[in-house]
Amino acid sequence: MKKQILPLTVAGTMLVSGSFLTGNTVLAGDNGPNGPNYGGNETIKNERLHSYEEMVSFLEKVDKRSEALELEVYGQSVKGRDLYLAKFGTMNEDNPTILFLTQQHGNEALTTEGALEMIKYLSSNGKNVQDILENVNVLIAPRLNVDGAEGDVDFSLEDYVSGTHTRYNANGVDLNRDHVDREQPETKALHENILQKYQPDYMIDLHHQGTQTTLGDTGELVSGSILYPTNESVDPTVVEQSKQLGAVVYNAVDAKGYGLLSKYPGGSAPTISRNGLAMEYGIATLLFEMRGMADHYRDDYVLGQKSNGYLIQQAVTAMKASLEALADDSIDSTDTSFWDTLPESNYDGE
Ligand SMILES: [Zn+2]
Numbered sequence: 001m002k003k004q005i006l007p008l009t010v011a012g013t014m015l016v017s018g019s020f021l022t023g024n025t026v027l028a029g030d031n032g033p034n035g036p037n038y039g040g041n042e043t044i045k046n047e048r049l050h051s052y053e054e055m056v057s058f059l060e061k062v063d064k065r066s067e068a069l070e071l072e073v074y075g076q077s078v079k080g081r082d083l084y085l086a087k088f089g090t091m092n093e094d095n096p097t098i099l100f101l102t103q104q105h106g107n108e109a110l111t112t113e114g115a116l117e118m119i120k121y122l123s124s125n126g127k128n129v130q131d132i133l134e135n136v137n138v139l140i141a142p143r144l145n146v147d148g149a150e151g152d153v154d155f156s157l158e159d160y161v162s163g164t165h166t167r168y169n170a171n172g173v174d175l176n177r178d179h180v181d182r183e184q185p186e187t188k189a190l191h192e193n194i195l196q197k198y199q200p201d202y203m204i205d206l207h208h209q210g211t212q213t214t215l216g217d218t219g220e221l222v223s224g225s226i227l228y229p230t231n232e233s234v235d236p237t238v239v240e241q242s243k244q245l246g247a248v249v250y251n252a253v254d255a256k257g258y259g260l261l262s263k264y265p266g267g268s269a270p271t272i273s274r275n276g277l278a279m280e281y282g283i284a285t286l287l288f289e290m291r292g293m294a295d296h297y298r299d300d301y302v303l304g305q306k307s308n309g310y311l312i313q314q315a316v317t318a319m320k321a322s323l324e325a326l327a328d329d330s331i332d333s334t335d336t337s338f339w340d341t342l343p344e345s346n347y348d349g350e
Contacts, residue, residue: 049113050113056084068129069086078170087138098322102142103143107165107293110315115142118319119140148166148170165294177271180276196281206288215262221260225262226288227265229242229278245331248330258314292311
């Protein structure tokens with residue numbers, strides 16, 4: 001993609017405020033997929049997102065007061081930041097294990113806000129949570145690209161809209177194209193210390209895309225896009241399980257007022273985790289792309305903060321629905337035929 005130089009139109013409008021986790025409000029009305037864009041007149045308040053330091057202090061705080069959570073450092077980033085894995089459940093081998101992975105791309109931040117909300121939920125000791133954790137092993141790896149999310153990288157972000165977050169890691173590498181060679185410390189740690197060690201059966205890989213993605217040629221802006229592994233060497237059983245995971249997510253999100261999902265037009269490269277993890281380990285994988293992102297050098301990719309509430313809830317809805325469907329085994333009988341008619345993403349105005 002060609003880099004575009006854009007004017008910095010949002011400087012000086014930042015506000016410091018509390019975290020998203022203090023409230024559970026789902027924003028309604030004009031904040032759905034057809035709601036406000038960044039569009040040059042909405043402010044970007046990335047300070048509201050958890051910084052690395054705030055994320056770590058949140059994780060440590062929850063770990064201290066929860067017996068359900070086991071917190072583990074599974075590696076370090078290029079810049080030496082610890083990478084955290086939150087583990088829940090008995091880790092009994094008879095139970096299915098699912099991994100929720102967020103922010104391989106540092107500018108795709110709300111997925112991590114959703115993951116932190118899930119960590120809080122799974123630490124809550126409610127009856128529903130106990131049912132889940134007796135039957136499912138849950139791994140949550142929030143923010144793989146901790147350096148890119150801090151903007152602490154060895155290249156310039158001066159042409160980014162906000163200049164706070166980047167897709168790439170500190171070495172300028174796209175971590176979601178490094179799942180075969182694993183040359184970066186973040187991907188190497190993920191593979192050796194999570195994927196090979198805990199051998200998840202399922203994974204949802206949470207991302208963000210641009211703001212102008214539409215449902216086919218309907219012109220309707222989507223709240224997100226999903227896709228299963230598409231490399232032809234993936235075992236068909238694994239593809240079917242991936243489609244079932246996608247169906248569970250689709251049904252849950254589609255039931256929400258803000259939910260409108262398209263089929264992501266993704267490639268088949270094994271360097272992408274959706275494909276590579278399915279091929280190498282037989283993990284049933286689902287890519288879930290949320291609308292908009294925290295920062296980019298293209299301003300039509302950046303979404304103002306008014307949409308953050310529903311996008312975080314969309315990620316939480318997807319994760320909760322997956323856990324419930326795994327806990328009661330209903331995922332195994334979930335119908336996948338919707339995939340045959342789900343319109344692929346299109347783009348508005350490009
Ligand atoms: Zn991404």
